[in-house]
Amino acid sequence: MIESWRWFGPEDPISLQDVRQTGAVGIVTALHDQPNGVVWPREAIRTRREMIEQAGLTWQVVESIPVHEDIKSAASGWERLAQNWAETVKLLAQEGVRTICYNFMPVLDWTRTDLECLLPDGATALRFEFPAYAAFDLFVLKREGAIADYTLEDVEAAERWLADKSDEDVKRLTDTIIAGLPGSEESYTLDQFKERLEAYKGIDREQLFQNLQNFLEIVIPAADEAGAVLAIHPDDPPRPIFGLPRIVSNLEDLHRIKAMHPSVSNGFTVCSGSLGVHADNDLPKIVGELGERVHFMHLRATRREEDPRSFYEDNHLEGDVDMIAVLRVVRCLERELGKEIPMRPDHGHRRLHDLQETSTPGYPAIGRLRGLAELRGAIKAIDHFENP
Known part of the structure; x- marks a missing residue:
C-alpha cells in the first residue's frame, strides 16, 4: 500500500517537511482555495504538484474536487458544472494526478457533534x-x-x-x-x-441515485480519456440525516453505483471508519467484492456506543473495525492486481503535543503518526507471515 498523508495545502499547520518525517511518501490534497464549480487552472495544479515534489513527496490522490450542490440536486445548469468537474479531472491527469476521491453527500460532508x-x-x-x-x-x-x-x-x-x-x-x-x-x-x-435543505425537498433516494448516474455519465468518459480513476467516498455517518437521503452507505449501495457504469474508473474510496459505523457492514467482504474498483483506502476505526447511532473515533487498530482483516484483504487484492493502492491514516486523536498545538479538526500530527505507525507495523507483519 502507498502510505499517504492528507495535507490541506500551504495553510496547513503541518508542513510538508513534517509529513516527510512520518515516513509517508504520498500526499492527498486539493486546491481548497478554488471555488466550487470552477475549472481548476492547470498552472495552479502544476504549482501545487511542484511544491509537493520539491519536498520529496508525490501527489497521489486528489481529495476532493467538490461536487457542486447544484449537481447533486440536479438544479438548472448542473450539466455545465459537471463539465467543469470533468475538465478539472483532465487537467489533473495531465499533471500526473490520476486518482480522484469525491463524495455525493447532500448539503453536508462528514458530520460530527x-x-x-x-x-x-x-x-x-x-x-x-x-x-x-x-x-x-x-x-x-x-x-x-x-x-x-x-x-x-x-x-x-x-x-x-x-x-x-x-x-x-x-x-x-x-x-x-x-x-x-x-x-x-x-x-x-x-x-x-x-435554505439548502429546502432545495432537497422532493429528492428521495431514488432521485439522488439518478442524479449521481447522470453525473457519472458525463465525468466517467472524461476520466477514461485522461487515464484517471474516480473513487466515491461513503456517507459519514452512513445513514440519513436532516431528512436528506444517503446513497453510499452499505454494500448494496456500492454495488448499485458500480453497476451505473462498466468502466473501472467508476470506483470507490473504502473508508473503514465511515462504513464501520454500520454494524451490518462487513469491511473485508466489501473490499473483496469491489475488487479492482477499490482505488483508495481511508483507514480508521470507529467505536459504536450503547446507542449504536452514536460513535467516536477510536485508535486505528481498535474500535469496531477488524483492521487486520481489512488489511489482509487489501494486500491480497494488491497482489492480484499487481499494483499498490494508496491509503492514508484517517483522522486521529489529539494527544501529547497535539493538545498544545493548532491542528485541523480530525487531523493532528501525533495522533495520525501513531495511526500510520500502527498500520505500517500491521501490514509488515501480515506480509511476513503470509509471504515469508
Missing part, C-alpha cells in the same frame, strides 16, 4: 452523539417535519441533552455541524443551512 471528546487517557477524539444531533435538529434548527424522524425516546433524550447544556455549548454544537469540517464542500449560517 463534538470535536474534542475527552478520552480516558487524556487524548481527545471526534464524536457523533445522536442525542446532541437530534437536539440540534429539533430545537435549534427546528427543521419542518423533523419530529417524524424520531421516536418519543429520541425526543426525550434530546431534551435531556439540551437541558444540561449552556448557550455556549449549543453554539459550539451549531458551529461544529454547519460551519464546515475539514474538506467539507460548504459552510453555512443557520438560515443558509435551512
Whole structure:
C-alpha cells in the first residue's frame, strides 16, 4: 500500500517537511482555495504538484474536487458544472494526478457533534452523539417535519441533552455541524443551512441515485480519456440525516453505483471508519467484492456506543473495525492486481503535543503518526507471515 498523508495545502499547520518525517511518501490534497464549480487552472495544479515534489513527496490522490450542490440536486445548469468537474479531472491527469476521491453527500460532508471528546487517557477524539444531533435538529434548527424522524425516546433524550447544556455549548454544537469540517464542500449560517435543505425537498433516494448516474455519465468518459480513476467516498455517518437521503452507505449501495457504469474508473474510496459505523457492514467482504474498483483506502476505526447511532473515533487498530482483516484483504487484492493502492491514516486523536498545538479538526500530527505507525507495523507483519 502507498502510505499517504492528507495535507490541506500551504495553510496547513503541518508542513510538508513534517509529513516527510512520518515516513509517508504520498500526499492527498486539493486546491481548497478554488471555488466550487470552477475549472481548476492547470498552472495552479502544476504549482501545487511542484511544491509537493520539491519536498520529496508525490501527489497521489486528489481529495476532493467538490461536487457542486447544484449537481447533486440536479438544479438548472448542473450539466455545465459537471463539465467543469470533468475538465478539472483532465487537467489533473495531465499533471500526473490520476486518482480522484469525491463524495455525493447532500448539503453536508462528514458530520460530527463534538470535536474534542475527552478520552480516558487524556487524548481527545471526534464524536457523533445522536442525542446532541437530534437536539440540534429539533430545537435549534427546528427543521419542518423533523419530529417524524424520531421516536418519543429520541425526543426525550434530546431534551435531556439540551437541558444540561449552556448557550455556549449549543453554539459550539451549531458551529461544529454547519460551519464546515475539514474538506467539507460548504459552510453555512443557520438560515443558509435551512435554505439548502429546502432545495432537497422532493429528492428521495431514488432521485439522488439518478442524479449521481447522470453525473457519472458525463465525468466517467472524461476520466477514461485522461487515464484517471474516480473513487466515491461513503456517507459519514452512513445513514440519513436532516431528512436528506444517503446513497453510499452499505454494500448494496456500492454495488448499485458500480453497476451505473462498466468502466473501472467508476470506483470507490473504502473508508473503514465511515462504513464501520454500520454494524451490518462487513469491511473485508466489501473490499473483496469491489475488487479492482477499490482505488483508495481511508483507514480508521470507529467505536459504536450503547446507542449504536452514536460513535467516536477510536485508535486505528481498535474500535469496531477488524483492521487486520481489512488489511489482509487489501494486500491480497494488491497482489492480484499487481499494483499498490494508496491509503492514508484517517483522522486521529489529539494527544501529547497535539493538545498544545493548532491542528485541523480530525487531523493532528501525533495522533495520525501513531495511526500510520500502527498500520505500517500491521501490514509488515501480515506480509511476513503470509509471504515469508
